[in-house]
Amino acid sequence: xxxxxxxxxxxxxxxxxxxxxxxxLAGGTDLMVEVxxxxxxxxxxxxxxxxxxxxxxxxxxxxAGVTWARLxxxxxxxxxxxxxxxxxxxxxAAGTIGGNIGTASPAGDGLPWLAAVDAEIEVxxxxxxxxxxxxxxxxxxxxxNALEPDEVIVAAVxxxxxxxxxxxxxxxxxxxxxxxxxxxxxxxxxxxxxxxALGSVAPTPIRALAAEQLINENPQPTDEVLAEFARTVSAxxxxxxxxxxxxSYRRHAAGVLARRLLERCLAS
Amino acid sequence: MIVSFTVNGEERIxxxxxxxxxxxxxxxxxxxxxxxxxxxxxxxxxxxxxxDGAVVTSCLVMAADCEGSEVTTVEGIxxxxxxxxxxxxxxxxxxxxxxxxxxxxxxxxxxLFEENPHPSSDEIKExxxxxxxxxxxxxxxxxxxxxxxxxxx
Ligand SMILES: Cc1cc2nc3c(=O)[nH]c(=O)nc-3n(C[C@H](O)[C@H](O)[C@H](O)COP(=O)(O)OP(=O)(O)OC[C@H]3O[C@@H](n4cnc5c(N)ncnc54)[C@H](O)[C@@H]3O)c2cc1C
Ligand code: FES
Ligand code: FES
Numbered sequence: 001x002x003x004x005x006x007x008x009x010x011x012x013x014x015x016x017x018x019x020x021x022x023x024x025l026a027g028g029t030d031l032m033v034e035v036x037x038x039x040x041x042x043x044x045x046x047x048x049x050x051x052x053x054x055x056x057x058x059x060x061x062x063x064a065g066v067t068w069a070r071l072x073x074x075x076x077x078x079x080x081x082x083x084x085x086x087x088x089x090x091x092x093a094a095g096t097i098g099g100n101i102g103t104a105s106p107a108g109d110g111l112p113w114l115a116a117v118d119a120e121i122e123v124x125x126x127x128x129x130x131x132x133x134x135x136x137x138x139x140x141x142x143x144x145n146a147l148e149p150d151e152v153i154v155a156a157v158x159x160x161x162x163x164x165x166x167x168x169x170x171x172x173x174x175x176x177x178x179x180x181x182x183x184x185x186x187x188x189x190x191x192x193x194x195x196x197a198l199g200s201v202a203p204t205p206i207r208a209l210a211a212e213q214l215i216n217e218n219p220q221p222t223d224e225v226l227a228e229f230a231r232t233v234s235a236x237x238x239x240x241x242x243x244x245x246x247x248s249y250r251r252h253a254a255g256v257l258a259r260r261l262l263e264r265c266l267a268s
Numbered sequence: 269m270i271v272s273f274t275v276n277g278e279e280r281i282x283x284x285x286x287x288x289x290x291x292x293x294x295x296x297x298x299x300x301x302x303x304x305x306x307x308x309x310x311x312x313x314x315x316x317x318x319x320d321g322a323v324v325t326s327c328l329v330m331a332a333d334c335e336g337s338e339v340t341t342v343e344g345i346x347x348x349x350x351x352x353x354x355x356x357x358x359x360x361x362x363x364x365x366x367x368x369x370x371x372x373x374x375x376x377x378x379x380l381f382e383e384n385p386h387p388s389s390d391e392i393k394e395x396x397x398x399x400x401x402x403x404x405x406x407x408x409x410x411x412x413x414x415x416x417x418x419x420x421x
Contacts, residue, residue, distance in 0.1 A: 001286045003269065003332040025330060029310055032328040035287045036308040042287050047333040069322065088398020090376070091310055093322035094329070176397040177311060 002044045009053045009124065012152055015046050017126040020149035022046050026065060027094035029087070030103045054098065054154055061122075064098025064153040071097060078116070078168035078185050082109045085170055088177050098153045101138070104145040104204070107180045109170060111139065111205035115197035116185035117162050125151040132157060139204035163189045165268055167261040170199075171253050173244075181245040182253045186261035192219025194262065201237035201254050208236045208258065215262065229262060230255035273337045275300065276344030282331060290329040291315045294341060302342040302371045313399035316372040317341050323379045325398070342371035345378050353416060354378045361412035365403035372399050377413055387417050 004022070006012040016022065022044040025031055034040035048054065048065055055065040062071070069092045071083035086092050086109055100110040101121060114121075114135045121138040124130045127150060138146050147153065166187040172178030183199035194215045196208040211232040218225045232255075239250035272281045275298060282297045289308075294300045294317070304314040308327045315326045318340040326339075346352035351359065354377045364370050373396065380387055380395040387395065392413045401409065 001269075001332065003330075005333065005335060025333060028328050028330050028333070032287075032289060032330060033309045035330070036289065036327060040287075045287065045330065045332065047330070049333065087310065088313065089395055090313060090316055090323050090325045090398045091328075094319075094324045 001042060003047060004044070005047045005050055007050045007052075009051055009152070009154065010126075012046060012048060012051055013124060013126040013150075016150050016152055019044050024048060024102065024152065026096045026099040026102070027067065029091050029095040030099055030105075048098075048152070054152075060158045060160070061155045062097055062158070063155050064101065065096050066098075068092035068095050068097070075164075076113075076117075076162060076166065077164065078166040078187070079110075079113050082113055082168040082170070082183070082185070085109060085168075091177075097156060101153055101156065102145070102147070104139050104141075104143050106142055106203055106205075107183070107200045108205075109168075109180055109183055109199065111135075112183050112185045112197040112199040113168060114156055115205040115207055116166065116187045116195045118159055118195070120157045122154045122157050123147055123151045124154050130154065135205070136207075142203045144203075163187050165189075165265050167264045167268075169257055169261055171257060179244065182239075182250050182257055184254065184257045184261055186258060186265050188262070188265035192216070194265065196233065196258050196262070198233070198237055198254050198258065201239040201250050206237065208233045210236055211258065221262075221266075226259055226262070230259040233258040269332060271332060271335050273334045273339060275339045276341060284331045288331055289327045290317070290319070290331045290334055290339070291326040293331040293334075294326065294339075300341050300343050303375075304368055304371055306368065310398075311400065312369070313372040313376060313396075314369050316375045316399065318375060318379055323376050340375070342375050345374055352378055354381060354413070357412040357416040358409065361408045361415075363404060363408035363412045365401075369399060369401040369403075373401070373409060381416070385417075386419075387413075389414050389417075392417065 004015045023042040025047045054063040056063045068083045068086045074080045100108045120132040168185045170180040170183035180200045185197045187195045234251045234255035237254045241247045282293045306312045306314040310325045310328045317326045
């Protein structure tokens, strides 16, 4: 096996251009599980952790190389909340948001937040420079995304204004080290409009647009509207049955979780 | 490929051929079998080491990516003559049964106490939430570290 350890983004893009088949390595918490189980046999690895340019958090940018341990301190409340639920302290010290985006698992806990705040994913290549894709253009299916073989994920780019009233929660089988059965983020703006995103209930993170619409029309929802909101969320998701849970439980839990988070937003 | 890095304060060189983990290289190349291999999927913490200032699961670190890094394993904590305070506390409280998980607990707890000499009970539990013990039921481990945190161990 060959390894390239670039110390700048341009070196990384150079290496990627020369060998588009190479595997990118950030914290390794997804890739090394595959290696250890014989599912991945990388021949050329491009290791990204020495690239400062992708390791910074700025105003509207979260570098791909930023770890969950750092995002636990984020000013974005739901991002900090979800970061604290990823794996364990050891996993959060190594795992990055860029790796979460790269893996594009339906259960990736960072993804519903990116959907809820309408983030863009910034990617770069040597041949075509930088491009930005909306989150729903980037995530294309179960563990599939729109990254081209010569590209690297650079950052998640946030819109100019991100409402501070936001909450995350996930359901799993226990509290530590658990892959989400359902996860959700609700963001509420000062004008009462909301955005509702869910994970683990579809091939990609999704927004519950009909449920959002219902609250946008009823910004001070009564109990009946809240119950209708939960039913609407449950109707909008398209979960599957697998070894972690069933389709019907996930559907039910998605509605319950979204309603609970909306109530938290309304109370704060 | 040759990878050079610092392990427990010593310059070490490892011959790495593939994508194998730091854990494999520590145990099989460098004669440091203290870090234990249990799950190889980041779930149990028995392979925990300090890598460049943070505790990570060494089974998920690609050894080839450790060039220039600084690693502390359980072998680098305490000495034959004098145990580290965390080791002594675990011993005093009978917090070890089969001992397979113990190196991971020692590395993780020693790092916690280095950063925060008086962690709360919740902080201790949070720091150790990635370390699984199949024997003790955790009670003795938690009591040992809580007393150490209070300075009464
Ligand atoms: C025990 C355990 C518990 C976990 N718990 C959770 C959890 O609770 N929630 C959760 O969401 N995830 C969890 N995970 C999964 C994993 O930790 C996360 O997905 C993490 O964010 C992956 O980041 P990484 O840097 O380790 O990725 P890596 O393994 O380094 O990379 C993952 C993938 O992304 C690609 N990639 C990485 N960086 C880039 C980049 N800059 N540009 C393009 N592609 C890139 C890689 O090529 C690879 O395909 C867990 C994993 C383990 C082992
Ligand atoms: S062997 Fe590494 S976490 Fe279990
Ligand atoms: S003492 Fe046996 S696994 Fe912890």
